[in-house]
Amino acid sequence: MLVVDNIDAAYDQVQVLFSLSLSVKRGEILCLLGRNGAGKTTTLKSIMGLVSVQKGSIKLDDQVLSDLQPHKIPAAGIAYVPQGRRLFAELSVKQNMDIGLMARGAGADTFESVLEMFPRLKERLKQRAETLSGGEQQMLAMARALCMKPRIILLDEPTEGLQPSMISLIRDVILKLKQENVAVILVEQHVDSAMKMADRVAFIEHGRNPETMTGEQLQQNPATIRKYLGVE
Amino acid sequence: MNNSMRSFALHLFVLAILVVLFFTVSEYHSGNLARILVLSVYAMGYNLLFGYTGLLSLGHALFFASGMYGLGLAMQHLGTPAAPAMLVGLISAFVVSAVIGFLALRTSGVAFMIVTLMFAQAGYLTILLAGKYTRGDEGFVIPQADRAIGSIDLSQSDTRYFAALILFAVCFLFIGWLVQTRFGKTLVAIRENPERARMLGYDIQRHKLLAVIISGTLSGAAGAAYALLFGYAGATFSTVQYSIYPLLWVLLGGAGTTIGPLIGAIFMTYLIDISSEYTNAYMLIAGLALIFLTLFAPHGLAGVLRKKWLPWLP
Numbered sequence: 269m270l271v272v273d274n275i276d277a278a279y280d281q282v283q284v285l286f287s288l289s290l291s292v293k294r295g296e297i298l299c300l301l302g303r304n305g306a307g308k309t310t311t312l313k314s315i316m317g318l319v320s321v322q323k324g325s326i327k328l329d330d331q332v333l334s335d336l337q338p339h340k341i342p343a344a345g346i347a348y349v350p351q352g353r354r355l356f357a358e359l360s361v362k363q364n365m366d367i368g369l370m371a372r373g374a375g376a377d378t379f380e381s382v383l384e385m386f387p388r389l390k391e392r393l394k395q396r397a398e399t400l401s402g403g404e405q406q407m408l409a410m411a412r413a414l415c416m417k418p419r420i421i422l423l424d425e426p427t428e429g430l431q432p433s434m435i436s437l438i439r440d441v442i443l444k445l446k447q448e449n450v451a452v453i454l455v456e457q458h459v460d461s462a463m464k465m466a467d468r469v470a471f472i473e474h475g476r477n478p479e480t481m482t483g484e485q486l487q488q489n490p491a492t493i494r495k496y497l498g499v500e
Numbered sequence: 501m502n503n504s505m506r507s508f509a510l511h512l513f514v515l516a517i518l519v520v521l522f523f524t525v526s527e528y529h530s531g532n533l534a535r536i537l538v539l540s541v542y543a544m545g546y547n548l549l550f551g552y553t554g555l556l557s558l559g560h561a562l563f564f565a566s567g568m569y570g571l572g573l574a575m576q577h578l579g580t581p582a583a584p585a586m587l588v589g590l591i592s593a594f595v596v597s598a599v600i601g602f603l604a605l606r607t608s609g610v611a612f613m614i615v616t617l618m619f620a621q622a623g624y625l626t627i628l629l630a631g632k633y634t635r636g637d638e639g640f641v642i643p644q645a646d647r648a649i650g651s652i653d654l655s656q657s658d659t660r661y662f663a664a665l666i667l668f669a670v671c672f673l674f675i676g677w678l679v680q681t682r683f684g685k686t687l688v689a690i691r692e693n694p695e696r697a698r699m700l701g702y703d704i705q706r707h708k709l710l711a712v713i714i715s716g717t718l719s720g721a722a723g724a725a726y727a728l729l730f731g732y733a734g735a736t737f738s739t740v741q742y743s744i745y746p747l748l749w750v751l752l753g754g755a756g757t758t759i760g761p762l763i764g765a766i767f768m769t770y771l772i773d774i775s776s777e778y779t780n781a782y783m784l785i786a787g788l789a790l791i792f793l794t795l796f797a798p799h800g801l802a803g804v805l806r807k808k809w810l811p812w813l814p
Binding site for chain 2: 340341351371
C-alpha cells in the first residue's frame with residue numbers, strides 16, 4: 269500500500285535519512301523503533317511532505333506522494349498526528365473535529381463514528397481544546413485525524429507522557445483501526461507496546477532502516493533490542 | 501435556537517439599533533455615526549485578516565487609499581458618475597490587494613508586517629509624487645453636485661447616513677456569513693496553527709491570499725465610500741497612522757469577532773471626541789484607555805462578552 273523506497277531526506281543542508289526504505293499494508297501496524305534523533309519523526313514528516321525528499325520515492329498504491337505539495341498529501345488518504353498533538357488550542361473540541369471533517373468533506377456519520385471511538389470527547393464537545401487533560405488532547409488529535417477518513421494514519425508517540433489508563437484507551441483505538449483495515453505507522457518509545465501491538469517493527473538507526481521484523485521475532489530476539497535501543 | 505440563528509439575530513438587532521439611532525440622536529452625532537459606520541467597514545476588512553487569519557498588516561491604508569483614489573480620480577479627471585466610480589474604487593482595491601498579497605505573502609510574521617508597511621509607504625509617496633493628478637498632501641474635494649447616485653444626493657445628512665448604513669449592513673452580514681463558512685473556519689484554523697492546518701490538507705497560501713484580497717477590497721470599499729460621502733480624498737488617508745487605526749479599533753473592539761470593529765470604532769471615536777472637549781492632551785487619555793483595556797480586556801470588549809456571557813458570538 270505505502271512504499272517508502274530508498275529515500276534521502278534533509279532539513280536544509282543537514283541530511284537526516286539515508287537510503288531508508290519501508291512499507292506498510294492495509295490493516296497492518298508498523299512500529300518504528302529507535303533512539304532519540306534516529307530519524308523516526310523525520311520519516312513520518314517525509315511521508316507527509318514536510319521534509320524535502322532528495323532521492324528515492326514515496327508511493328501510495330500507484331500515486332507518487334513525494335511529487336505532491338504537502339497540503340495535497342492528506343487528500344490521498346494519509347492523516348498525521350504529530351508529537352505534542354498540535355491542536356487548535358483556542359477552539360472547542362467540536363470545532364477541532366469540524367476542521368478535520370471539512371478537510372475531506374466528511375459528514376455527520378463520520379463524526380458520530382469517530383465519537384463512538386472516543387466517548388469521553390462526546391461529553392466535552394463545547395470545551396476548549398487547551399483545557400482538556402493530556403490524554404484527552406491526544407484523543408482529540410487522533411479523533412480529528414480520523415475525521416479525515418484516512419487509509420493510513422501516522423502516529424508519533426501517541427502515548428508519550430500519558431497515565432496508564434489513557435495509554436490503554438489509545439492502544440485499544442489503534443487496534444480497532446487495524447480491524448477496520450486502516451494502515452498504522454506508529455512511532456513508539458515503549459518496546460513492550462511495540463511488541464504487543466505491531467505486526468512488524470522497523471528499527472531506525474542513524475537515518476537508516478537496518479532491520480525489520482515481526483513482533484514475535486522481536487520478542488524472541490532481545491539482543492536486537494539491546495543492539496538498536498541499548499535497553500534490556 | 502442554534503448558534504447560526506442567534507448570530508444572525510444579533511446582526512439584525514445591531515442593524516435595527518443603528519436605524520433607530522438616526523432618528524433619536526442629534527445631527528452632530530448622526531454625522532459622527534455615518535463616519536464611524538464607514539470606518540467600521542474598513543475595520544471589518546482589517547479584522548478578517550488580523551482577527552480571523554492571524555496576519556498583522558501595517559499597510560492597510562494603501563487598500564483604503566486605493567478605493568478612495570480609484571473613485572476620486574475617476575470622478576475628478578474622467579468625469580465618471582458616482583456609481584461607476586465606486587466600482588472603479590472597488591476594482592482598484594481588488595487589484596492592489598491581489599498584487600500586494602501575492603508579493604507580501606512570500607513572507608510571514610514580522611517580515612509580513614514590515615513588507616506591508618513598506619508597500620503602504622510606497623503608495624503614500626506615489627500619491628505625493630503624482631501630485632499633478634492627486635494634488636498631493638492637499639488632496640482634492642469632490643464637488644457636492646457630483647456626489648449623487650441618480651436623484652439621491654449623498655451629501656445630505658440623512659441620505660449619507662443611510663448610504664453608510666447600507667454599506668455597513670452589506671459588509672457586516674457578509675462577514676457574519678463568511679466566518680461561518682468552510683472558508684472562514686479554515687482561516688481560523690490557519691490563525692490558530694498554520695502548520696497543523698497544512699498537515700490537515702488545507703492550502704494555506706491560497707487561503708491567505710484570498711483573505712488579503714477580500715480584506716483589501718472591503719477596506720477599499722470603505723475608502724471609496726468615505727470619499728463619496730464626505731467629499732474629500734487626501735494623502736493623509738494613506739499614511740501609517742491610517743494603517744494603525746483599524747488595528748486599534750479591532751484590538752479594542754475584539755479581534756476575531758464580527759461586532760468588534762464597530763464597537764472599537766465607536767469607542768475610540770467618542771473617547772477622543774469627548775476627551776478633547778476637556779483637554780488638549782486627549783491622545784494621552786486615549787492612550788491610557790488603550791493600556792487599561794489591553795491589560796484588563798486583552799481580547800477586546802466583544803472578546804470579553806464572548807468569553808463571559810456569549811460563547812456563540814461569531
